[in-house]
Each structure stands twice: as C-alpha cells, then as structure tokens.
Amino acid sequence: MKKITIATFAISSLLFLASCSSDLTELNDNTKAFTVATPASLMASAQKRYADFLANADVNQNNFRMYAQQSCQTEYVEEANYNMTIRSMSDSNYINLYRDVLQDLNNAEQILKKEKTLSDEEVQIQKNKIAILEIQMVNAYQSLVDIFGNMPYSQALDINNLTPVYDNGETIYTDLINRLNIAIANLDTQSTSFGSSDLVYGGNVGKWKKYANCVKLKLGMHLVDVNPATAKATVESAYNSGLISSNGDNAVFKYLNADPNGNPFFNLFNGNPHYNPTQFLVNTLNGLNDPRIDKFLDPTSKIGGVYVGAVYGKKSLYKSSSSLNPQFRVRELPCLIFDYAETNLLLAEAAERGYNVGGTTESYYDKGITASMAYWGVASADVTNYLLQPSVAFATATGTPIQRIANQLWIAYFNRGFEAWTEYRRLDYPNLQAPPTAVAAANGKVPVRMIYSHLDKSQNSTNYAAASAAIGGDLMTTKLFWDKN
Numbered sequence: 001m002k003k004i005t006i007a008t009f010a011i012s013s014l015l016f017l018a019s020c021s022s023d024l025t026e027l028n029d030n031t032k033a034f035t036v037a038t039p040a041s042l043m044a045s046a047q048k049r050y051a052d053f054l055a056n057a058d059v060n061q062n063n064f065r066m067y068a069q070q071s072c073q074t075e076y077v078e079e080a081n082y083n084m085t086i087r088s089m090s091d092s093n094y095i096n097l098y099r100d101v102l103q104d105l106n107n108a109e110q111i112l113k114k115e116k117t118l119s120d121e122e123v124q125i126q127k128n129k130i131a132i133l134e135i136q137m138v139n140a141y142q143s144l145v146d147i148f149g150n151m152p153y154s155q156a157l158d159i160n161n162l163t164p165v166y167d168n169g170e171t172i173y174t175d176l177i178n179r180l181n182i183a184i185a186n187l188d189t190q191s192t193s194f195g196s197s198d199l200v201y202g203g204n205v206g207k208w209k210k211y212a213n214c215v216k217l218k219l220g221m222h223l224v225d226v227n228p229a230t231a232k233a234t235v236e237s238a239y240n241s242g243l244i245s246s247n248g249d250n251a252v253f254k255y256l257n258a259d260p261n262g263n264p265f266f267n268l269f270n271g272n273p274h275y276n277p278t279q280f281l282v283n284t285l286n287g288l289n290d291p292r293i294d295k296f297l298d299p300t301s302k303i304g305g306v307y308v309g310a311v312y313g314k315k316s317l318y319k320s321s322s323s324l325n326p327q328f329r330v331r332e333l334p335c336l337i338f339d340y341a342e343t344n345l346l347l348a349e350a351a352e353r354g355y356n357v358g359g360t361t362e363s364y365y366d367k368g369i370t371a372s373m374a375y376w377g378v379a380s381a382d383v384t385n386y387l388l389q390p391s392v393a394f395a396t397a398t399g400t401p402i403q404r405i406a407n408q409l410w411i412a413y414f415n416r417g418f419e420a421w422t423e424y425r426r427l428d429y430p431n432l433q434a435p436p437t438a439v440a441a442a443n444g445k446v447p448v449r450m451i452y453s454h455l456d457k458s459q460n461s462t463n464y465a466a467a468s469a470a471i472g473g474d475l476m477t478t479k480l481f482w483d484k485n
Contacts, residue, residue, distance in 0.1 A: 038111075039109070039129065041197070042107055042111075043104070043132075043133060044198070044199050045100070048261070049100035050136070051253035053097060053101070054335055054416065055253075055255075055264055055333075057268045057275065057417070060087050061093070061096070063417075064420070065417030066312075067447055068410070068420035068421040068432075069278050069281070069312050071275060071277050071278060071324065074274045074276050074317065074321065077437075081438045081442075082434070082442040082446075082476060083439050084451050085451075093144070093453075097143060097144055101136075101140045102137060102141070102157060103157060105136055105137045106137065109134070109137075112129055112130050124188050124191045127187075128187055128188060128191055128193040131184070132187075132194065134179055134182070134183040135180065135211065135212045137179075138176045139337075142176060142218075143418070146418075146422050148450055149467075149471045150167065150467045151467075152164035152166055153167040153175075162459065163462070163463055166463055166466065166470070173481075181216075183212060184216070187205055200252065200337065209241070210244045210249050211244065213239075214338050214342075216234060216238040216241075217243060217343065217347075220234030220235035220350075221235060221426075223482060225484035226484065232353075236356050236357065239347070243343050243347075247339065247375050250338065250375075251336070252335065255331060255333060255334065255335065258331065263330070263331060265328060266328075276310040276322065277307075277310065277324060278310055279321075282307045285411070286307065289389060290386065290411065291378045291382040292373065292378060292414070295327075295376040296325055296414055297322050297324060297325055298325050298326055301322040303320075308320070308321045309321055309322065312435055313437050313438065314435065328415065336416055340368075340371040341368045341371035341375065342412065343371075344367040344371055345364065345365065345412060348361050348405045349405050361394065361401060361405075365394045365404070365408065368405075368409070368412060372412040399429070402427060403430075406429035409423055410423065410429075424446075425483050442476060447476035451475065452467070
C-alpha cells in the first residue's frame, strides 16, 4: 500500500505540473520508447511465461514433477499426497497460460494482421510471424486441455466475455491440428521472421517448422485410443513434413543469469534443500545401470556409497536421501520445451502401432535413448554399453513394447514434470503407485487431471457446472478424453 500511495502521489504531481504550463506537455512523450507493445515483445514475454510454466516447481504453481514421482519434497508432503485444495496451482496455471501466454500471443497476432505490407517479401515475413505465433498458441491450448480436460477455447480470449463456455477437449484437439496445418503451410523457410526477438529459435523458420510438426506428432499420438484414423493420418503427415532431427533442433528457452530472467527452478532448489529425487526414480535408474543417474543426481550426496531416494509422500529429513545434481542450482539452466529424444521415442511408439514413419520401433527406441544420453553429456561408450544390456535392449527389456518405450520416455523426461506426468497418464507406465497417505479424493490412485480453478466456481459457475458434468465430475480421478485405458 505504501508503494501504491507513493506512486499515486507522483502521478498526481506530474499531472498538476503539466496543467500549469502547456510548455510541459512535451514531457509526456518518450521519443525513444514504443507507445504500444510490439508483436515481438509480446511474443518474447509469452515465451518466457510458457517456459516458466514448464520449469517452475513452486508448490503453488507446478507439482507435476511430484505427480510423475521423479522428485518430491521431504519435509512438506501435502502436495505429494495430492492435496489440490490447499494451494492455488490451478489458478496459477489459468493465469499463466491464458493471460500471460495466450493473450500476449493473440494480441501480437492481431497487431501483425493490421500492419500494412508493401512487398512480397514483407507479406511472407508477416505470414511467417503469424504462423509462429499460432504454433505457440496451439501448444499452450494443448497444455490446458492436457491439465484439465474441457476448457474455454472458442470464447477464451474475448476480453468482453468474462463467462466463456467450455469446449469439448477432443473438439479443441481437432481444431488445434487444423490450425497447425495452416501454420505449417504458411511457413517459408527461405524467409525470415522475428530474428533475435524470438527467444527459442532466434527467428529460424526452418526450426519452427520442425517444432510445429513435433507438436502435431504429439497431438496425433494422444489420439491413438480415441480416433485411430485421425491419429495415424496426423502422425504420418507430421513425419512427412519434417521433424526435429538432432539435439541442435531442440526447442529450448535459454534463461539468463539474472533475476527476473533466471530459471524459476533455481530460486526453489537453491533456497529449498528439501526437494529430493524419489526412491522410485533412484531404484529405476540403478536397476538399469543408467549412467544418467550421475547427471541427474549429486554424486557427493551418496549415502554409504550409493544413491538413496526419498520415500514418496512420506515426511523425512532431507539429508536422509540423496539430492539433485548441482547443475540444477543454476539461474541460466535452460528449459527444454521439445527435444530429439522425445521425438524419437514418440516415433518408436508410432512405428510399433504400424504407422508409416520411416523406421522401425527398435531403431527409434535406440535413437531416443542415445539422444537423451547425448543431451545430458553421457560418454558414447557408456551409451553403447547401456543399449546392450538385456534389461534395456528393446528385444529383451521387461514389459510390452509400448511399456518399454514408455519407461524410457519417462526417464528422458527427467526435470520435465508436465510431460512426464502427461505421458504416464496416457501410456499407464511406469507403474506408479499413490502413497498410502494420499488424500481421500485421490481414491488410492495417482491423479489423472488437475481440478478446475476455484475461479471457475465463483466467476463462471454456470459454465463450470456444465463442464464438470460433461467430463464426469471435477475430480482428480476423472480421466481426460484421450486417457482411455
């Protein structure tokens, strides 16, 4: 309140001075600043906000790492026991994705559409920019559906409508695929776009096209149990158009070594020593002799010469288990949005399902593991030895072919909690178990969705009630439309 009072007094003083003399009116104009936000600045802000959504681990904003059971808090265990009502995480996801990401991207697009173009080159640059904005909007909307299910979409960004209807999740998916098809078709890799204002790809249109096709690949794979024909056509179309083909194509947001532009995980992990790897993660990696364990965890935190994981959902002293690798205690830790390992492992699943994606299940499986190892800096010889192990080799690893892929996908998603939780829900593997101390609302199961924000109930109650009824109840146990098994 003190800051608001001071600011109000300052503004009032300036207005008084300006009214005393017309000669002072020119002081109101900053000739070196933009009078309205530019599309480039709006997009850059949205990119940072989306990366923050993925990278954060604040219990008020992102508990997905815990739901995927890769890491957990040891002394504060409410969130690991799935208490979704004591925190404002649902509210934060609404605000982050609708207001800070989608609204900025949409505003940038509307400004671009009103800009006058003179030459054919300017027309194409404008088309590239709009397409890149569309790709990111599709990604954000998919995230919302994958968190909650049915969500505001067709009326979501109308600032004059404070009570938007909730659209069916599958209907949203179908429209997102159509929007991606248009965006991809409008991209011209021989032309430019946002340049250095693009904080993900630096304006590289060719890489944006690959990334767009990867988003399309994931949308398609999420439909395999819902609409197999559409899933197959979508995945094959994405493959034929060109996907991420190396770690150099990875979609990465690069944070800076300075607040407020540092990775939000740094602030949590650096100030909270109670955030530890789970026993399930440690046992899984140890059981496979996975060399990534030394990249994920701190070798100096071994206890009795071995890594020890925290018991998920059980309160304990943080020093009774090993800790995460110090590399995660770095402000400029990049945020992976989509990568080559993920691309290959999704293609492995597609190949296993009989889709025409140019390779075999085993070849993509091996490529996905190798890409993940390379990203984390594992030596080539260690990668080769890992793939030769009977417990890892595709032909002999435990489980069905899809389960083998799902297990490696879950490992490759380390530190990417939202994606790890999402693909676990879709593929039902690895075999995660709810802790015995989980809240009653979990019904003894790992959550398969986030409950809607309390803002829905209080500010959009009629549409909230309709949406809740349509999905089968606003419960953490209500499966999303693509989660059929």
